Amino acid sequence: MNTQFFAAWIEEIATAVRAQRDHLTQLDAAIGDADHGANLDRGFTAAQEALAGASPQTPGALLVLVGSTLIRKVGGASGPLYGTAFREMGKAFGEAPEISPAELSTGLNAALAGVQRLGAAAEGDKTMVDALAPAAEALAQAVRDGLKPEEALEAAAAAAEQGARATVPLQARKGRASYLGPRSVGHEDPGAASTALLFGALKAAASR
Amino acid sequence: MKKLINSVDSVVTDALRGIAAAHPSLRVDIENKVVFRADAPRPGKVGLVSGGGSGHEPLHGGFVGYGMLDAACPGEVFTSPVPDQLIEATKGVDGGAGVLHIVKNYTGDVLNFEMAAELSGDEGVEVATVLVNDDVAVQDSLFTAGRRGTGATLFVEKIAGALAETGAHLAEVARVAREVNERSRSFGVALTPCTVPAAGKPTFELSDTEIELGIGIHGEPGRTRAPMREAREIVRTAMDAIEADLPLSGETLVMVNGMGGTPLIELYIVFAEVEAYLREKGATAVRSLVGNYVTSLDMQGFSVTTCSLTGELTRLWDAPVETPALRWGR
Known part of the structure; x- marks a missing residue:
């Protein structure tokens, strides 16, 4: 997976977020403050513009630029959290021009660690971690099993999707939904839903 | 919208x-x-x-x-x-x-x-x-x-x-x-939700006979939903929550804050009830603010905030x- 692949990933994310903007916002309206779709749309649109302007030469540089742009443009909790995820993954890739599934797995673990350090959320708190952690684990398992890259990304996307859906019966313990207490039960977490979109976009980039 | x-x-x-x-x-x-x-x-x-x-x-x-x-x-x-x-x-x-x-x-x-x-x-x-x-x-x-x-x-x-x-x-x-x-302690109540421009519709549904208790300032639903009732009783619920957390006493700074869509006349009705509640608990509203200060777009409702004053805090206020x-x- 080279720089072009990761640029395609960001493009796929921007398209998916734009298409799902209202859906994400409605999920957020139910248990948050109805801005998640609009914020991510603004962030990934800005990230695409930043990439067009700077043309980074390595996957690592590309992801660090995407992360910094998200931190600068999105606001809310999702800006720093997603921004940190992309930056940590980019930093883990270093200067490498080509990323193997194993290296992607390492990068994903770094992203997860960054998000958890910042947001202090554990699995089961009804946050983006509930999609990110299973996706990272599924990718690691796929690498251990020696799956082909497309299959590995397929597994990660499926795990993220399943993780997001599994937030429905949970009671939120972090983020704005936690203010609702038991009333947060019965709704999909918007952050987990958008994380699942990111992995869906990764799979889509691989099948281009 | x-x-x-x-x-x-x-x-x-x-x-x-x-x-x-x-x-x-x-x-x-x-x-x-x-x-x-x-x-x-x-x-x-x-x-x-x-x-x-x-x-x-x-x-x-x-x-x-x-x-x-x-x-x-x-x-x-x-x-x-x-x-x-x-x-x-x-x-x-x-x-x-x-x-x-x-x-x-x-x-x-x-x-x-x-x-x-x-x-x-x-x-x-x-x-x-x-x-x-x-x-x-x-x-x-x-x-x-x-x-x-x-x-x-x-x-x-x-x-x-x-x-x-x-x-x-x-x-x-x-x-x-x-x-x-x-x-300081606060408690908020909503009579209607608000509409975020980017969302285009109200952040939650509330019928004519219901209110949301314990709302924040982002149009998020509160902790519980309750039947609509007299201002006096709604204020009592809000003040009981504050009193249970930090007993009210002495000289108190009080704000009755509108959420953006509440007529001022209703905020004054609320303030009268808040002031009576404080007196009942032996506290005095020595400084007050009534109006729209910390709003939530077009939401109807109010929040009440109390601060137990000291000589220094009163001088600075x-x-x-x-x-x-x-x-x-x-």
């Missing part, structure tokens, strides 16, 4: 243009989205910076001026500002005595302010932070993001701002800001202030 806007995407910028045009005492950096006191930075004075999502006006931009904030950073509607904005504000108000960040306790606000404080620190600005978390409706703090910052933010900004104006040191201004927060939304004594 009917709103007086030009486009959903330009709500904050268009409002900032209006603030700049209406208030010559402010300097508005529209590109970076920062509202400054026109005379910032003031040499030797601790700078006060606050910020948060838009939609809570007059918080925070309306409280920039003599005796209160030096700068305010509005984010998108209900979305915290970004670090770039906060860094711009922090550097712009630093008169060499350091800067106090006044942060409402929400995950996004805390994260963005933390990043800004760290980066401003790298550039040589001393930053102290006070977290405001006065909302008693969020009960189980171990299993939530913690109590929200609501009405007490205004008290903190006014009282810390007055102390900063006297030339007090950063540590001292931070101490009094934390003391105000610790002595009474000190002159001159901002678009709060002014006396000057």
